[in-house]
Amino acid sequence: MSSEKVQIVKVAKRLDASNVTEFKQAALKSLEPENAKLVLNFSETSFLDSAGLGALVSILKSTSQDRNKKLALASLSVQVRQIFELTKLYRLFDIYNSTEEAKSELED
Amino acid sequence: MMREGEQRRICVSSSFESVRVLADFTREAVSGLFPENELTNVELAIVEAANNIVEHAYKNSKGWPVEFSVDCLSDSVIFCFNDLGLPFDPATVPIPSFDFDNLDSIAEGGRGLFIINSIMDEIRYYSVEGKNYTVLKKKFAVRLPRPEHYHDFINRDGLLVGQDPLALSIFEETASLMNFAAGFSADSGKKAFLSGMLERISDIFKAEWGTLRFEEKGALVLISAIGICPENNCQQRINLRRQTGIEISAFLAGEPRMGVDSSEGTSSSVLVIPISWSENLKGSIMLGHNSGSFSESHLKKAMQLYRFIGLLIDNRILTGKISSSEESMRQMEMAANMHKELVETMLPELPGLSLFARSKSALETGGDYLAFHKQSDSVLWFMVCDAMGKGITASIFSTLAHMTFKSILFLKENVSPGELLSLANRIMSKDFDRFEMFMTALLGRIDLAQGTIEYASAGHCPPILYRPGSAVELMDTQDFMMGVDVDTEYRTFKAPFTRGMKLLTYTDGITDIVGPSGEPAGVEPLLYACEAEFKRKNIVDACSKIFAEALIVSGNPPQDDISMLGIEYIGKK
Known part of the structure; x- marks a missing residue:
């Protein structure tokens, strides 16, 4: 049934209150198709604030409505990882070391 | 890098774009003052505080002033915001849920204050004549003065838990405490447990520490004990400060010592409780770890705590002082009451x-x-x-x-x-x-x-x-x-x-x-x-x-x- 290709979206250098709205819209849009699978690539992201985290929670919640939709986070920098740890939110998400790894997991 | 006594100020207009300006300004100001991982944290706390002003004080209305200053002190950096918006009462902000098995309970927003509380050592909000002040204090990591102050119980790996049943039980409780530190909700059972744990620690320090006090301040739980060191009549104080979900920090004689532990190859922020007696540093307890949940490394820290306690028990000079000071403590109480009544x-x-x-x-x-x-x-x-x-x-x-x-x-x-x-x-x-x-x-x-x-x-x-x-x-x-x-x-x-x-x-x-x-x-x-x-x-x-x-x-x-x-x-x- 996994007809939908895994999409990879690169997250901006900073994901904060000033650009979170467009990020969230783009991510939600790519999750619209049935069985959509999304990998968020954080390889270039060095900063994330609570607004960014909130958007990620919101995106995750939208995928949880449909069990065939999937979300994964990949290539978190040390700084971003630290922020996930601080808020303990890493426990919510599927986090992979690389986009390739995340992609192959979601394709399975 | 800022020097002690230096102040830097900037005023921006209220918008999320300006928050980035403040973030850059902060990083520039405090780079070199904190280790790299702390810099990210400080930047994050500043961004959260500034976001709150834009979003809540000014209700997303642009063009209002956000004044910001950074003061470098000898032991800390003070960040001060002021704005002309609506005043803020942190008590009205709920503690975020940590029930990660229940996605519905996890809110999308409302994490800013929690983040600030977790990162900063002191937070104050107040309003005077229509101006709101947000004052955040971040203390410097204190390296213990000499390498020997990092006691062998910090550096040695693979320690045996030991045979002493008291020490063993303390170790077990400590391990649970560390585990507990990984996720906190205002649960009375856990509170009682934490309190019990601290009383246990306090038992070890018997004469030095007085009654434990327990108070909750919004997202913070403060546990403190005050005692008097009989030798020089100086006040010793231990405060264990629990912030929701993140860390335990503690200070002795009123001084917080976030330490840097380099024993595992990489530098990580840990909490060091220097144990001093008559102003001589006798050693330290490391109590927290700034990342993740209960891990190998936490276990190691817990072991280190055990080792310290073992060391303390073994330390005859110290225990001798403890027993003789019980009587001093009683005498002192009497003297204090008498003085109070006299004057x-x-x-x-x-x-x-x-x-x-x-x-x-x-x-x-x-x-x-x-x-x-x-x-x-x-x-x-x-x-x-x-x-x-x-x-x-x-x-x-x-x-x-x-x-x-x-x-x-x-x-x-x-x-x-x-x-x-x-x-x-x-x-x-x-x-x-x-x-x-x-x-x-x-x-x-x-x-x-x-x-x-x-x-x-x-x-x-x-x-x-x-x-x-x-x-x-x-x-x-x-x-x-x-x-x-x-x-x-x-x-x-x-x-x-x-x-x-x-x-x-x-x-x-x-x-x-x-x-x-x-x-x-x-x-x-x-x-x-x-x-x-x-x-x-x-x-x-x-x-x-x-x-x-x-x-x-x-x-x-x-x-x-x-x-x-x-x-x-x-x-x-």
Whole structure:
């Protein structure tokens, strides 16, 4: 049934209150198709604030409505990882070391 | 990199784009002052605080001022925001859910304050005349001064838990505590457990620590114990500060020591409790880890804690001191009570005068002393003194002075305040020398029949005088402290004291309060408060308000002994 290709979206250098709205819209849009699978690539992201985290929670919640939709986070920098740890939110998400790894997991 | 004493300021207009400017400004200002991982945290906390201002204070309305300053102090950096928006009450913000198995319970927003609380060491919000202040303090990581201070229980791996059943049980509890530190919700069972755990730790330090106090402040849980080190009468304090979900930090003798642990190859922030005795560092306990949940590394830290406790138990010198100090502690309590009762300020009744006296010690007892002495229906003596230092030694000296002043007044009716001080200084001079003690004192005599106030000061803070219709003023005082020179002839100053006038004397505990900026407040805030309050309120209400405010700023118990004595001439009915 996994007809939908895994999409990879690169997250901006900073994901904060000033650009979170467009990020969230783009991510939600790519999750619209049935069985959509999304990998968020954080390889270039060095900063994330609570607004960014909130958007990620919101995106995750939208995928949880449909069990065939999937979300994964990949290539978190040390700084971003630290922020996930601080808020303990890493426990919510599927986090992979690389986009390739995340992609192959979601394709399975 | 900023240097100690340096301040940097910037003002931006309210928008999320400007928050990025503040983030860059902050990073630039504090780079080099904190390790790399802390820099990210600091930047994040600043962004969260600024986002809150844009979003909540200004309701996303652009173009309003957000002033921001960064102050580099010797042990910390203070970040201060001010805005003109809606005031903020952190108590109204709920603690975020950590029930990660239940996605619906996880909110999308509302994490900002939690993040700030987790990162910063002190957070204050207040509003004055339409301006809101957000003051955040981040303390520097303190490296223990010498490598040997990193005790072997920090560096050695793979330690055996040991056979001592007490130590073993402490280790187990510690391990649970570390585990517990990974996720916190305001759950009473866990609270009881944490409290029990701390009591257990406190047991080990028996004589050193007094009762544990437990208080919750919004997202913070503060556990503190105060004790007195019998050897040098200095206050020792342990505070364990639990922030929701993240870390435990602790400080001894009032000093937080976020440490850097480099024993595992990479530098990680850990919590170091230096264990000092008579100001000598004896070792340290590491208690927290800034990342992740309960891990191998936490286990190691827990083991280290166990090792420390084992070390403490083994340390015969230390345990010897502990047992002998139990008796000292009991004796000290008795002495403290006696002092309290001796100098308990009784307010005499004098027609035409309204009086106020209040004192709060930093420790169980202190060196501040306030007294009134009614000589006749129209003559009132007032005395304020402050013996150097805090605690029992200071209180013994203020008691001595109290008895000396009283004896002189008893024997010599027509004495001026200057003469009284000169005599007392002479009588007590050997005691001052022997214990290398100094004391400031202010003695005064109000004569209602003559409408005068006479006073003399031994290096004491100048009294504040209010005359209806004019600004408050500081009165003259110039002479040496008591204990400096046996031959000091203290001068007596004289001023009219008539209906409507108010007098305030105080000790330097008020003017030395260290405010959010880290600097002593000085006399200006007190003058300002008197100017505002004395015009509108009677002496008792005005002084009560100023005293209460001083305690709020200084903390309760205060940083130093705080005392105020006020007199108002309300006139005869």
